[in-house]
Amino acid sequence: MTERYVKICGLSTPGTVAAAVEAGADALGFIFAPGSVRTVEPAMVRQLIAGIPEAVETVGVFRNQPLDVVLSTAAAAGVSTVQLHGEEPLADIRAAQEAGYRTLRAFSAPTYAALSSAGRAEWARERILLDAVDPGAGETFDPSVLAGRAPGGFWLLAGGLTVDNVAALLNSSGATGADVSSGVESRRGVKDTGLIRAFIAAARSAAG
Numbered sequence: 001m002t003e004r005y006v007k008i009c010g011l012s013t014p015g016t017v018a019a020a021v022e023a024g025a026d027a028l029g030f031i032f033a034p035g036s037v038r039t040v041e042p043a044m045v046r047q048l049i050a051g052i053p054e055a056v057e058t059v060g061v062f063r064n065q066p067l068d069v070v071l072s073t074a075a076a077a078g079v080s081t082v083q084l085h086g087e088e089p090l091a092d093i094r095a096a097q098e099a100g101y102r103t104l105r106a107f108s109a110p111t112y113a114a115l116s117s118a119g120r121a122e123w124a125r126e127r128i129l130l131d132a133v134d135p136g137a138g139e140t141f142d143p144s145v146l147a148g149r150a151p152g153g154f155w156l157l158a159g160g161l162t163v164d165n166v167a168a169l170l171n172s173s174g175a176t177g178a179d180v181s182s183g184v185e186s187r188r189g190v191k192d193t194g195l196i197r198a199f200i201a202a203a204r205s206a207a208g
């Protein structure tokens with residue numbers, strides 16, 4: 001049985017980064033997209049991730065930003081992975097990979113489900129993240145839109161995940177893992193270490 005992959009996103013403090021790492025998170029996410037309550041500076045992220053185990057992916061989250069901004073911000077922060085959460089083309093993913101980053105390309109679930117088979121084939125080799133329409137808003141999406149249309153490779157489920165729904169949604173969707181932000185916050189933009197620990201335990205309890 002394979003353990004589900006868990007990404008805790010929108011981190012901004014040493015205590016919540018430490019809690020996520022200690023609880024076994026596979027990836028930590030930092031928001032570089034402008035305009036979010038969770039947006040952080042690259043220099044701060046560099047300090048937050050100094051000394052964490054190399055096996056933990058550190059993910060810079062971008063949304064429709066110019067490629068040169070994505071690459072320079074990721075380099076300044078020292079993250080391992082670039083998550084493109086807008087309408088970025090495959091060429092941007094390839095450029096990030098050529099610059100040495102791992103990548104995640106996020107789609108809203110309805111957008112991904114509406115892709116033609118040729119459209120899905122274009123993304124078939126990439127690591128995919130499927131989210132609700134409004135990223136980081138704590139909204140779920142109807143998993144039935146993905147019936148017969150879920151990605152065939154590594155993909156993360158996001159959008160309104162919580163301690164209470166993550167195991168069931170992982171099991172029903174067949175996702176490789178879970179990505180959460182709002183569901184581990186005590187109030188918008190404020191992460192809760194207890195919820196982070198409980199979420200990771202709940203995601204791990206899903207059948208692999």
Ligand SMILES: O=C(O)c1ccccc1N[C@@H]1O[C@H](COP(=O)(O)O)[C@@H](O)[C@H]1O
Nearest residue numbers: 033036135136138158159160180181182
């Ligand atoms: O969290 C944000 O503010 C954000 C801003 C811009 C792009 C993506 C963002 N977050 C992503 O949203 C999901 C988590 O959603 P939820 O809050 O758990 O419903 C995750 O993929 C984040 O990377």
